[in-house]
Amino acid sequence: METTKVIIENLPNSPWYNEWIPIIIAIIALITSFISLYWTRQEYTRNIRPFVWASNYGVVDIENKTILPIPFRIACRVKNSPAKITQMDVKIILNKDVLSSHTEKDLIQFPDDTSEWSFSFGREEFERIMNRPISEQSNLKRVISITYTPLDGNKKYNYNLEQLFDPDENQWKDISMNSD
Numbered sequence: 001m002e003t004t005k006v007i008i009e010n011l012p013n014s015p016w017y018n019e020w021i022p023i024i025i026a027i028i029a030l031i032t033s034f035i036s037l038y039w040t041r042q043e044y045t046r047n048i049r050p051f052v053w054a055s056n057y058g059v060v061d062i063e064n065k066t067i068l069p070i071p072f073r074i075a076c077r078v079k080n081s082p083a084k085i086t087q088m089d090v091k092i093i094l095n096k097d098v099l100s101s102h103t104e105k106d107l108i109q110f111p112d113d114t115s116e117w118s119f120s121f122g123r124e125e126f127e128r129i130m131n132r133p134i135s136e137q138s139n140l141k142r143v144i145s146i147t148y149t150p151l152d153g154n155k156k157y158n159y160n161l162e163q164l165f166d167p168d169e170n171q172w173k174d175i176s177m178n179s180d
Contacts, residue, residue, distance in 0.1 A: 048080070048081055048150075049080065049081065049150055049155075049157065050078055050079070050080050050081045050083035050111070050150055050157070051078070051079045051080050052076065052078050052079075052083050052085065052109070052148045052157070052159055053076070053077055053146075053159055053161075053177075053179070054074050054075065054119075054144045054146065054159070054161050055076075055077070056069060056074070056075065056163075056171055056172055057070045057071075057074055057075040057118055058070055069169065069170050069171040071126070071165070071171055071172060072120055072121045072122075072123060072126035073118050073119070073120040073121075074118060074119045074120070074144060075116045075117075075118050076088075076109075076116060076117050076119065078109045078110065078111045081111060082109065082110045082150070082151050083148045083150065084106070084108050084148060084150070084151055085104070085105075085106070085107040085108070085146060085147075085148045086105065086147045086148060086156070087104070087105050087145075087146075088105075088107070088144070088146045088147075089101070089102070089143075089145045089146075090102045090103075090119060090121075090142070090143070090144050091142070091143045092121075092129055092141070092142050092143075093140070093141045093143060094136060094139055094141070095139060099129050099140075100125060100129060102119070104119065108151070134167045137165055137167040138164070138165060138167055139164075140164065140165040141162060141164055141165075141175075142163045142164075142165070142172050143160070143161070143162050143163075144159075144160070144161040144162075144163075145158070145159070145160050145161075146159040146160075157179070157180055158180055159177075159178075160177070160178050160179070161176075161177045162174070162176045162177070163175060
């Protein structure tokens, strides 16, 4: 009987939840911290990566206040952080026949809001391609594929642009663009 009395006297007077609620809250806070750390790391990776894209090239005519297209040249830009262009492919295709194909490799480009780098076909080569009837010119497709990485080279990113030539405007029109 004496041992039972000792056990009963040593039982805690407070209910179980007074001791366990703080422990449960601490565990929930720890789990939330780890989830927040994971999401923050994912966002950081997405926001610090370079973004590379290509577009039509043109020059500004100050007198007429218009942009003069230069269809044999491509303007490329980098935003956010430096990028290593591992490969850039530019093709001009007519009805599944590749008329011209160029590849550049291993370029390093830095982001600058006031500058761009450009790629250009030779003028003679481009005029040879364009020396076709207008009906064939409107079927010309330009495909630009850029594979790039951040300077540390951890992950590869891709940019793809497909354009059709518009002979009336003497410029390429985007038909599809995707990036990852």
